Amino acid sequence: MVxxxxxxxxxxxxxxxxxxxxxxxxxxxxxxxxxxxSRLVLKKILEKDLNKHGLLGIExxxxxTQFEELAGHPEVDIIVELxxxxxxxxxxxxDALSRGKHVVTANKEVMSKHWSxxxxxxxxxxxxxxxxxxxxxxxxxxxxxxEDLVANDISAIYAIVNGTTNYILTRMxxxxxxxxxxxxxxxxxxxxxxxxxxxxxxxxxxxxLAILATIAFGTEIKPDNVYHEGISRLQARxxxxxxxxxxxxxxxxxxxxxxxxxxxxxxxxFIPEDSLLAKVDGVYxxxxxxxxxxxxxxxxxEGAGPRATSSxxxxxIIKIAQNINRGITSxxxxxxxxxxxxxxxxxxxxxxxxxxxxxxxAGVLAQISKILGDHAISISSVIQKETxxxxxxxxxxxxxxxxxxxxxxxxxxxxERLSVVREISNFVRVEA
Amino acid sequence: MVxxxxxxxxxxxxxxxxxxxxxxxxxxxxxxxxxxxSRLVLKKILEKDLNKHGLLGIExxxxxTQFEELAGHPEVDIIVELxxxxxxxxxxxxDALSRGKHVVTANKEVMSKHWSxxxxxxxxxxxxxxxxxxxxxxxxxxxxxxEDLVANDISAIYAIVNGTTNYILTRMxxxxxxxxxxxxxxxxxxxxxxxxxxxxxxxxxxxxLAILATIAFGTEIKPDNVYHEGISRLQARxxxxxxxxxxxxxxxxxxxxxxxxxxxxxxxxFIPEDSLLAKVDGVYxxxxxxxxxxxxxxxxxEGAGPRATSSxxxxxIIKIAQNINRGITSxxxxxxxxxxxxxxxxxxxxxxxxxxxxxxxAGVLAQISKILGDHAISISSVIQKETxxxxxxxxxxxxxxxxxxxxxxxxxxxxERLSVVREISNFVRVEA
Numbered sequence: 001m002v003x004x005x006x007x008x009x010x011x012x013x014x015x016x017x018x019x020x021x022x023x024x025x026x027x028x029x030x031x032x033x034x035x036x037x038s039r040l041v042l043k044k045i046l047e048k049d050l051n052k053h054g055l056l057g058i059e060x061x062x063x064x065t066q067f068e069e070l071a072g073h074p075e076v077d078i079i080v081e082l083x084x085x086x087x088x089x090x091x092x093x094x095d096a097l098s099r100g101k102h103v104v105t106a107n108k109e110v111m112s113k114h115w116s117x118x119x120x121x122x123x124x125x126x127x128x129x130x131x132x133x134x135x136x137x138x139x140x141x142x143x144x145x146x147e148d149l150v151a152n153d154i155s156a157i158y159a160i161v162n163g164t165t166n167y168i169l170t171r172m173x174x175x176x177x178x179x180x181x182x183x184x185x186x187x188x189x190x191x192x193x194x195x196x197x198x199x200x201x202x203x204x205x206x207x208x209l210a211i212l213a214t215i216a217f218g219t220e221i222k223p224d225n226v227y228h229e230g231i232s233r234l235q236a237r238x239x240x241x242x243x244x245x246x247x248x249x250x251x252x253x254x255x256x257x258x259x260x261x262x263x264x265x266x267x268x269x270f271i272p273e274d275s276l277l278a279k280v281d282g283v284y285x286x287x288x289x290x291x292x293x294x295x296x297x298x299x300x301x302e303g304a305g306p307r308a309t310s311s312x313x314x315x316x317i318i319k320i321a322q323n324i325n326r327g328i329t330s331x332x333x334x335x336x337x338x339x340x341x342x343x344x345x346x347x348x349x350x351x352x353x354x355x356x357x358x359x360x361x362a363g364v365l366a367q368i369s370k371i372l373g374d375h376a377i378s379i380s381s382v383i384q385k386e387t388x389x390x391x392x393x394x395x396x397x398x399x400x401x402x403x404x405x406x407x408x409x410x411x412x413x414x415x416e417r418l419s420v421v422r423e424i425s426n427f428v429r430v431e432a
Numbered sequence: 433m434v435x436x437x438x439x440x441x442x443x444x445x446x447x448x449x450x451x452x453x454x455x456x457x458x459x460x461x462x463x464x465x466x467x468x469x470s471r472l473v474l475k476k477i478l479e480k481d482l483n484k485h486g487l488l489g490i491e492x493x494x495x496x497t498q499f500e501e502l503a504g505h506p507e508v509d510i511i512v513e514l515x516x517x518x519x520x521x522x523x524x525x526x527d528a529l530s531r532g533k534h535v536v537t538a539n540k541e542v543m544s545k546h547w548s549x550x551x552x553x554x555x556x557x558x559x560x561x562x563x564x565x566x567x568x569x570x571x572x573x574x575x576x577x578x579e580d581l582v583a584n585d586i587s588a589i590y591a592i593v594n595g596t597t598n599y600i601l602t603r604m605x606x607x608x609x610x611x612x613x614x615x616x617x618x619x620x621x622x623x624x625x626x627x628x629x630x631x632x633x634x635x636x637x638x639x640x641l642a643i644l645a646t647i648a649f650g651t652e653i654k655p656d657n658v659y660h661e662g663i664s665r666l667q668a669r670x671x672x673x674x675x676x677x678x679x680x681x682x683x684x685x686x687x688x689x690x691x692x693x694x695x696x697x698x699x700x701x702f703i704p705e706d707s708l709l710a711k712v713d714g715v716y717x718x719x720x721x722x723x724x725x726x727x728x729x730x731x732x733x734e735g736a737g738p739r740a741t742s743s744x745x746x747x748x749i750i751k752i753a754q755n756i757n758r759g760i761t762s763x764x765x766x767x768x769x770x771x772x773x774x775x776x777x778x779x780x781x782x783x784x785x786x787x788x789x790x791x792x793x794a795g796v797l798a799q800i801s802k803i804l805g806d807h808a809i810s811i812s813s814v815i816q817k818e819t820x821x822x823x824x825x826x827x828x829x830x831x832x833x834x835x836x837x838x839x840x841x842x843x844x845x846x847x848e849r850l851s852v853v854r855e856i857s858n859f860v861r862v863e864a
Contacts, residue, residue, distance in 0.1 A: 024725065143580050148747045150747050151747055276708065276711055293739045294570035294739070295737075295740055296732075297570065297732065301728060307727065308726050315582050
């Protein structure tokens with residue numbers, strides 16, 4: 001065992017997260033050295049804005065705008081990518097790995113889209129590629145899935161992995177706000193970006209689910225295979241009705257193994273109000289996992305932010321440093337089970353909440369029930385909610401028994417064509 | 433890297449947990465081999481009852497009643513101790529380690545009481561000693577604490593780590609049962625043992641807290657240093673009053689770092705009804721951890737049972753097997769921060785719920801308030817709950833502001849001596 005006196009870290013990107021990681025690296029050197037077995041020394045920072053050094057009190061000469069100066073530095077052992085986004089982060093990570101540098105990243109987009117290629121490069125060059133911070137911020141997830149739950153066959157994941165949408169949904173539920181108002185409040189507080197579309201539309205959650213599901217099921221799941229639907233159609237009244245029916249509404253990332261196929265989808269879901277996931281408020285994340293041995297396990301914590309993220313990034317750095325000091329290589333491994341495919345969204349089966357506006361007259365429900373019945377969709381309950389006398393319309397809420405997505409979609413199309421139906425206002429899937 | 437074709441496992445104890453582990457080892461050999469890098473082969477089972485082989489369909493000749501036949505077997509690489517209890521498990525583990533065998537155990541009593549000695553033996557002989565299953569059943573805890581949260585300074589742990597008591601408390605809260613009735617029901621369902629004292633009195637939780645707190649704070653905390661108090665004094669009415677005050681009652685294992693000292697205590701606690709821990713029902717466990725970087729993290733799952741426990745035991749076996757195949761040793765490490773001591777219970781400061789029976793007459797509260805005030809205990813609220821006209825007594829419930837334990841104990845002694853006070857019926861600490 002040849003222990004290196006110090007291990008050099010190169011940091012790409014000194015934004016909010018990068019700044020947080022730099023601060024911890026410089027702020028608790030003794031704790032980190034004790035755990036890593038070597039001092040962790042920040043050798044180079046790749047950053048466009050060379051003036052950022054002043055903010056953190058970092059020596060100016062470790063800053064560079066040239067990737068070559070960082071990746072080609074002989075004393076940089078581990079490169080930490082915190083630039084974010086797909087390009088150029090993907091190319092820089094690939095380049096770093098192929099030069100024999102170990103890489104730590106928090107980049108969910110790159111990992112979920114370019115997994116196999118990056119794994120192959122890391123394996124070829126016998127270097128580590130770690131990405132604990134890519135899902136769930138500081139919550140230990142990737143390592144528990146890959147190391148601690150490894151004896152399990154995982155059957156399902158239900159996850160709140162996007163803090164922005166969970167914050168918005170929490171305010172809508174607790175304060176009766178409409179979506180646009182809650183979004184604005186989230187933006188004012190810095191919980192939503194100026195362009196919030198990736199969060200709001202479930203794209204961010206789909207990246208994260210692709211990573212978790214790939215690990216959990218040993219099936220490569222690309223973001224393109226993950227159905228995603230956002231939260232912008234939800235209205236205050238959906239939360240009121242959900243609550244009356246003892247449900248909460250959450251944006252869930254769901255992955256399930258059903259025989260030889262895998263479901264992977266992100267969309268708003270009615271979940272029982274007394275479930276633990278329903279109690280996860282604000283920007284917190286929670287990941288519910290089901291395994292054949294372990295049963296139900298939930299991991300909960302802050303899913304974002306510089307401090308929580310640096311907890312995960314630095315534990316990855318320390319694990320790599322320990323392996324360097326043990327003289328072993330530890331490239332990422334992943335086993336793919338042959339023959340598993342992602343189930344098309346059309347084929348999933350679940351229950352549905354449907355809210356519609358109809359003519360306030362006799363016989364309407366019979367017409368709607370007929371269409372649903374024709375598509376083998378059975379109704380579990382119908383409630384007439386509100387009547388608008390001036391428009392002569394009524395609002396009705398239908399809860400179905402389990403039905404096939406395709407059948408429901410088709411039935412709703414036909415229902416919408418009925419002259420007595422003003423609009424299908426919303427429909428939300430229900431998980432028990 | 434010399435990969436062993438098979439790695440031999442010796443199992444000590446084929447009770448409920450041991451049987452569960454044996455079943456998984458034999459039941460999913462391919463999954464385990466893929467993860468471990470070698471086949472895991474059950475070579476020997478140390479068990480008094482030689483007839484147990486029939487139940488699991490295990491070849492009779494791998495059973496033995498002689499430790500020597502197991503520990504001395506040249507093909508046994510890893511010994512799994514699932515006998516439970518302090519003796520002879522401790523001596524057998526020590527003996528196994530000193531023969532150069534790796535050890536996996538689920539034994540919280542042995543680990544919490546004999547930690548330093550076993551660690552020293554394992555380090556001397558360069559073998560692994562893993563104990564993931566000793567706390568929280570299948571919930572990944574020890575590894576996340578030691579590997580994933582390692583960049584954090586942990587400041588607090590609030591944990592529900594005893595399923596038996598949590599089951600009893602859940603039934604008391606939900607059904608208004610008294611303690612003895614709820615205990616009987618737990619026993620009927622197999623959730624409590626015939627002699628439930630170790631669970632009921634908080635001893636089991638104290639073992640587990642000693643393990644978690646030792647790892648989290650780098651301070652060796654023996655079970656003897658953990659104050660523990662059981663749940664048998666709680667009555668149905670305490671749950672009613674708690675609920676009225678928006679609290680739940682849980683048996684919590686609490687460890688906190690307060691400057692240079694550590695609090696470590698197990699006792700019933702009032703916690704806010706809307707906290708996630710308050711929602712942890714039945715036999716489930718949940719461990720709330722606070723770190724300077726990660727913030728608040730909660731781990732939730734089944735804390736016991738053969739399947740959940742085998743999930744943790746087998747992940748420990750696999751980690752050891754991987755290290756054997758990498759040709760590295762990985763003896764347990766633990767850093768102790770110098771100078772940290774366990775705070776005596778007398779010195780802790782918290783809030784209190786006190787229920788007492790007093791004479792139903794004017795001026796009683798003034799006398800009680802005077803005593804509390806003399807001990808610098810300030811009252812946050814007083815509610816007169818019930819009056820028993822025949823006995824001419826009233827029940828009052830006092831909630832205090834933060835106060836020193838010693839002062840409260842002394843004040844309650846003095847209060848109990850007042851002629852107008854019939855009894856101090858109960859007092860429970862409160863955590864915000």
